[in-house]
Amino acid sequence: MERIIIDGGYPLSGTISIGGAKNSAVALIPAALLADGMCTIKNVPNITDRDALFDIVKWLNCDIHQDGSVIKIDSSNLKNTLISQELSVKLRASYYFMGVLLSKYKHVEIYFPGGCNIGSRPIDLHLKGFKKMGAKVTKRGHKYTIDAEELHGAEINLDFASVGATINIMFASVLAEGTTIIKNAAKEVEIINIMDFLNKMGADITGAGTDTIVINGVKELHGTEIEVIPDRIEAGTYILMGALLGDNLKVEGIIPEHNEALFNKLSEMGVKYQIDGHSVILNKCEHLKPVDVKTLVYPGFPTDLGQPMSVLLTQAEGVCTMEETIWENRVGHYPYLQKMGADIKLDGLKATIKGKAKLKGTDINATDLRGGAALILAGLIAEGTTTISDIDYILRGYENIIHKLSNVGAKIKIEQI
Numbered sequence: 001m002e003r004i005i006i007d008g009g010y011p012l013s014g015t016i017s018i019g020g021a022k023n024s025a026v027a028l029i030p031a032a033l034l035a036d037g038m039c040t041i042k043n044v045p046n047i048t049d050r051d052a053l054f055d056i057v058k059w060l061n062c063d064i065h066q067d068g069s070v071i072k073i074d075s076s077n078l079k080n081t082l083i084s085q086e087l088s089v090k091l092r093a094s095y096y097f098m099g100v101l102l103s104k105y106k107h108v109e110i111y112f113p114g115g116c117n118i119g120s121r122p123i124d125l126h127l128k129g130f131k132k133m134g135a136k137v138t139k140r141g142h143k144y145t146i147d148a149e150e151l152h153g154a155e156i157n158l159d160f161a162s163v164g165a166t167i168n169i170m171f172a173s174v175l176a177e178g179t180t181i182i183k184n185a186a187k188e189v190e191i192i193n194i195m196d197f198l199n200k201m202g203a204d205i206t207g208a209g210t211d212t213i214v215i216n217g218v219k220e221l222h223g224t225e226i227e228v229i230p231d232r233i234e235a236g237t238y239i240l241m242g243a244l245l246g247d248n249l250k251v252e253g254i255i256p257e258h259n260e261a262l263f264n265k266l267s268e269m270g271v272k273y274q275i276d277g278h279s280v281i282l283n284k285c286e287h288l289k290p291v292d293v294k295t296l297v298y299p300g301f302p303t304d305l306g307q308p309m310s311v312l313l314t315q316a317e318g319v320c321t322m323e324e325t326i327w328e329n330r331v332g333h334y335p336y337l338q339k340m341g342a343d344i345k346l347d348g349l350k351a352t353i354k355g356k357a358k359l360k361g362t363d364i365n366a367t368d369l370r371g372g373a374a375l376i377l378a379g380l381i382a383e384g385t386t387t388i389s390d391i392d393y394i395l396r397g398y399e400n401i402i403h404k405l406s407n408v409g410a411k412i413k414i415e416q417i
Helices: 022-034 048-059 092-105 124-132 163-173 189-201 232-245 256-269 303-313 334-339 369-381 401-407
Strands: 002-007 012-017 038-042 063-067 070-074 107-111 136-140 143-147 155-157 179-183 204-206 212-216 225-227 246-252 273-276 279-282 292-294 319-323 343-347 350-354 363-365 385-389 411-416
Touching: 002 369, 012 232, 012 401, 022 038, 022 048, 022 070, 022 092, 022 163, 022 189, 022 232, 048 063, 048 092, 092 107, 092 124, 092 143, 092 163, 124 136, 124 143, 124 155, 124 163, 163 179, 163 189, 163 212, 189 204, 189 225, 232 246, 232 256, 232 273, 232 279, 232 303, 232 369, 256 273, 256 303, 292 303, 303 319, 303 334, 303 350, 303 369, 334 343, 334 363, 334 369, 363 369, 369 385, 369 401, 369 411, 401 411
Parallel strands: 012 246, 038 225, 155 179, 292 319, 363 385
Antiparallel strands: 002 385, 002 411, 038 070, 063 070, 107 143, 136 143, 179 212, 204 212, 246 279, 273 279, 319 350, 343 350
16 A cells, blocks of 8 residues: 655646546557557557556557557457456546447446546437447446447437547447437547547548547548557646746646636736746746636636646635636545645535635545645645655656656655655
C-alpha cells in the first residue's frame, strides 16, 4: 500500500509538460482492435488505466509493443473471448470493448465495468444504442452478452450527451450496414480525436464535436496511426495549482481553447495568466474574487475539474458556490477539505464555500480520481504535512504526478506503508 506525503506552502516554479489525454487514450486503445492489422498510437500517458487496458488487449490475443509513449497494437490474431470480471472492473473504459467486439464479430461477452465511484453511472444509453442497431442484450448478474445477426444503421437520440455512449455507438456502427445518426451526441474534444483515428482507418464519420454525428458503415478498417491530444483535465489541474502557488509556473503542451471555460473563471477571479501558443504562465493570485461555478457538458465547465476548482474557491475572499450537475458522488472530497479547515456547507450537490480559509495538513483519503487531485492541491497550499491514502485513484489518471510536481518545487513524495 502507498500514500502521498506533502509538506505544504512551497511555491511552484519551472515547467510542467502535459501528457496525452486519459479520456482519449482509454478509447483509442480499444479502437485499435477494429483495424485489421497494426495501429500506432503516440503520446499515450503513463497511467494505470493504460496498463489495465493493455491487460484486456493481451487477453484478447493481440500483440502490444511499447516504446515510451508510443504503442503499437497488432490485432491480426484477435480472439473474441469473454472478458473476465477481474479485468473489466479495473476501469470504466473496459466498456469500449463492447462496441468494438460487437462491431467486428456481432458478439461480445463482458462483465460490468469498474472505475471511480462518482455516481450510479449506468450503461443504459450504450445498450439502447446497440439495440436500435439490431443487437440483443442479455444480462445475468454482472455479465453482459450482446449478439446481433447483423448490425444496421439507425437514428439514435441520446437522453443525455454521454461521452462513453457516444464513442461506444460510434465503434458499433463503423462496420454496420447503412447510416447511423447520433443525436444529442457529446461534443468533447476527445471524441474528435476518436473520429480522426477511425477515419484514418477507413471509416466514414462526420460531425464529431457537434451534437449530431453521422457514421456511414464500411466493410473493413485498416491499420493506421494517431496521436493522443493533450490532456485538458491534467492541464487544468496544474493551471489551478499555478493560480494558488505559481512563481512563473509554465504549463506547456496545452491547447488553450480546450480549457476556455476554466480560463474564463480564472479571469473572473482576478488570476493573471499569459498564454503563449501551447503554453501558459501563471503566478499566485493574492486576492481571489469569489465566483459561482456550475459543471456542465462540454463546452461548459468540466465536471472533471469541479473538485480541484473547489479548492481554489476556498481561497477566494468571500462566498462562492460550486454546483455539480453531472455525477452525484463528486462530493466525497468535501469532508476532507472541512477536516483541513475549509468552511463548506453542502446541500446535495451544491457547496457553499466561504473563504479565505487557512488549511492545515492532516491525514485524508482520496475518494476518486479528481477528488484525489483536489486533495493534492489542498495539501500543497496547507500549513504543515498532509498524508493522502487510497492513492491508486490518483495514479489511474495523472501521469507521473509526483515527479512533475517535485520538479517545480513541491515537497511531495510517495511512501510505502
